[in-house]
Amino acid sequence: MKILVCIKQVPDQESRITVDPEKAWAGYAENASYWINRYDEHAVEAALQIREKLPGTMIDIVSIGPARVKAAIRRCMEMGADQGFHLRYEHEDYLSPSIKSRLIAEFCRDRDYDLILTGVMSEDMMSGQTGPMTAARLGIPSAASVMKLEVDLEKQCLYVERELDAGHRCFMELKLPALAAVQSGINRPRYPSLSNVMRAKSTEIEEISYDDSLLDAKYETVEKVLEAGSDRAGLTLQGSTAEKAAALWQLLHERSLI
Amino acid sequence: MDHSIMIICEQSEGRILPVTYELLACAARIGGFYNSSITAVLPGNTPDTDAISGADLLVINSPGLAEYTAEGWEKAALLAAGELKPNIIIIAHTSTGYDYAPRVAALLDGSCITSVSGIELSDGSIRYRRSGFHGKLDMLYKEGKQPLVITVLPGAFPAYDQQAAPGMVRYMNADIQPVHTSNVHFSISDQSNTELEHAEVVIAAGKGIGKAENLELIREMAACFNRSAIAGSRVACDNGWLEYNAQVGLTGKKVSPQLYVACGISGSMQHIAGMKDSKTVVSINRDPDAAIFKNSDICIIEDLEKFIPAFIREAEKHHEGRV
Numbered sequence: 001m002k003i004l005v006c007i008k009q010v011p012d013q014e015s016r017i018t019v020d021p022e023k024a025w026a027g028y029a030e031n032a033s034y035w036i037n038r039y040d041e042h043a044v045e046a047a048l049q050i051r052e053k054l055p056g057t058m059i060d061i062v063s064i065g066p067a068r069v070k071a072a073i074r075r076c077m078e079m080g081a082d083q084g085f086h087l088r089y090e091h092e093d094y095l096s097p098s099i100k101s102r103l104i105a106e107f108c109r110d111r112d113y114d115l116i117l118t119g120v121m122s123e124d125m126m127s128g129q130t131g132p133m134t135a136a137r138l139g140i141p142s143a144a145s146v147m148k149l150e151v152d153l154e155k156q157c158l159y160v161e162r163e164l165d166a167g168h169r170c171f172m173e174l175k176l177p178a179l180a181a182v183q184s185g186i187n188r189p190r191y192p193s194l195s196n197v198m199r200a201k202s203t204e205i206e207e208i209s210y211d212d213s214l215l216d217a218k219y220e221t222v223e224k225v226l227e228a229g230s231d232r233a234g235l236t237l238q239g240s241t242a243e244k245a246a247a248l249w250q251l252l253h254e255r256s257l258i
Numbered sequence: 259m260d261h262s263i264m265i266i267c268e269q270s271e272g273r274i275l276p277v278t279y280e281l282l283a284c285a286a287r288i289g290g291f292y293n294s295s296i297t298a299v300l301p302g303n304t305p306d307t308d309a310i311s312g313a314d315l316l317v318i319n320s321p322g323l324a325e326y327t328a329e330g331w332e333k334a335a336l337l338a339a340g341e342l343k344p345n346i347i348i349i350a351h352t353s354t355g356y357d358y359a360p361r362v363a364a365l366l367d368g369s370c371i372t373s374v375s376g377i378e379l380s381d382g383s384i385r386y387r388r389s390g391f392h393g394k395l396d397m398l399y400k401e402g403k404q405p406l407v408i409t410v411l412p413g414a415f416p417a418y419d420q421q422a423a424p425g426m427v428r429y430m431n432a433d434i435q436p437v438h439t440s441n442v443h444f445s446i447s448d449q450s451n452t453e454l455e456h457a458e459v460v461i462a463a464g465k466g467i468g469k470a471e472n473l474e475l476i477r478e479m480a481a482c483f484n485r486s487a488i489a490g491s492r493v494a495c496d497n498g499w500l501e502y503n504a505q506v507g508l509t510g511k512k513v514s515p516q517l518y519v520a521c522g523i524s525g526s527m528q529h530i531a532g533m534k535d536s537k538t539v540v541s542i543n544r545d546p547d548a549a550i551f552k553n554s555d556i557c558i559i560e561d562l563e564k565f566i567p568a569f570i571r572e573a574e575k576h577h578e579g580r581v
């Protein structure tokens with residue numbers, strides 16, 4: 001069995017973002033730290049758990065982005081993935097999921113993956129498109145927001161549980177090859193083991209070239225990034241911790257809440 | 259009219275769900291701008307369907323569409339798109355919508371914008387607004403290659419006037435059978451939590467509490483109030499600190515207490531969806547840019563491990579009549 005996990009590296013959420021009104025994109029502080037998208041970490045863990053049940057399974061990782069992305073790919077290999085592939089894209093700007101999914105589908109073409117896993121969305125863009133689009137381009141079925149998955153090699157199918165609104169569930173079987181976009185809560189991602197860290201150190205991450213003309217397609221673009229609008233008054237309490245605590249008690253008391 | 263908008267109805271067992279009228283409202287806004295024709299499409303297996311207000315209805319009927327599958331819905335969408343040649347396709351951003359909408363966009367090789375929260379009309383074109391970066395930023399998108407598929411957040415557009423004149427209903431019999439998907443069935447979650455549902459004060463823990471032991475702080479804070487309950491963000495539940503029946507948000511509970519206190523919660527749109535109707539919202543977060551502050555009446559920029567004990571001390575002082 002061959003599994004591909006598509007991952008994205010995202011800025012740590014407490015890193016400072018600045019919005020430059022002149023630019024169509026948000027800038028991160030120079031010292032911003034980056035991490036694997038949390039949902040993708042769950043996807044890597046799901047792949048590792050399948051391999052534990054089906055020994056001999058190969059797990060590949062692929063990611064699109066600038067040089068820094070290698071660190072996230074390496075982290076997945078430290079968790080236990082077998083091989084890493086990097087599609088270099090140097091710009092820190094909006095790259096449409098339509099283009100990303102075309103790059104990944106192109107990458108998959110002759111590699112015969114039985115199962116492709118992604119996170120349900122990325123923490124920064126929150127679009128949730130790249131996974132289902134990749135599946136559609138490859139002509140394979142997909143399920144989004146997956147809370148449980150099991151492979152049945154004999155039946156060549158993937159059993160999935162999808163989470164629906166208000167916590168309801170939908171169960172189904174998808175014919176392999178298939179793609180699942182996993183939701184958090186499906187598992188607890190493991191920490192790298194020392195032996196995997198050592199192995200990952202000596203494994204090369206392969207850079208894959210692609211047809212640059214794929215980047216020219218005119219899909220939707222982000223024209224502007226703005227501070228989110230505010231829905232409530234938003235009184236910010238000032239002073240020392242104790243002063244704020246006293247002020248909060250007073251405010252709640254005035255509103256007969258305490 | 260050569261601009262065409264197609265919406266895909268949100269349905270359950272052939273019944274059109276109310277969010278469909280929000281899609282129509284969104285279509286009417288865009289349609290007013292481009293002077294578009296608007297058609298609603300209903301995939302299903304329903305021989306008799308009532309007309310809907312404000313748009314013609316195209317029913318795509320096939321036994322294989324008796325229940326939702328991404329495969330079935332995308333085939334129905336493609337069939338309808340072939341007929342209607344839409345410039346824009348509007349779908350609800352629900353667990354069904356986000357499952358198949360991006361697939362439809364890819365198969366039509368169009369553009370796609372998901373979880374749209376608003377539309378802005380300016381200098382001769384339309385911008386689509388959506389939230390990102392943990393809710394901290396909004397982004398304005400411009401359409402690209404057509405058709406443009408958008409998914410619209412439930413609640414973002416007030417429902418279209420259901421008194422408007424009903425449109426025509428047209429049936430198209432199709433032979434759509436999912437071939438990659440089988441054995442589909444559903445379960446209804448039984449996650450009742452009467453304490454949380456009836457609470458007047460909800461103290462909610464997020465990933466920011468850091469560790470299970472800090473749940474004690476949340477409990478002690480809750481004990482300062484009458485009729486209080488504790489709840490959590492999805493991450494707090496994923497981490498096993500709380501049961502899933504205490505999760506607030508899109509895939510959890512919707513609560514509207516007198517007071518909601520968010521402790522170490524970033525304020526993603528999926529969480530806000532579950533608590534935005536609370537009367538008063540207080541947030542404690544150490545990140546001054548956290549999105550939750552945009553949805554709060556009282557903002558406390560503090561480390562919760564320091565602030566909550568200080569607040570509890572304050573409440574005890576009053577309780578013991580020392581103030």
Ligand SMILES: Cc1cc2nc3c(=O)[nH]c(=O)nc-3n(C[C@H](O)[C@H](O)[C@H](O)COP(=O)(O)OP(=O)(O)OC[C@H]3O[C@@H](n4cnc5c(N)ncnc54)[C@H](O)[C@@H]3O)c2cc1C
Binds near residue numbers: 507542544
């Ligand atoms: C389909 C789908 C459905 C979803 N449904 C839901 C849902 O129903 N409910 C839900 O909650 N989420 C839901 N989510 C997840 C949602 O997008 C967010 O990931 C989640 O709400 C984040 O939880 P959080 O705020 O606890 O964690 P984080 O986003 O990690 O935020 C933690 C916050 O704590 C702050 N913090 C850290 N340490 C401290 C400290 N010591 N003191 C004070 N503050 C601190 C940080 O500044 C940060 O703002 C869903 C996601 C998807 C894709």
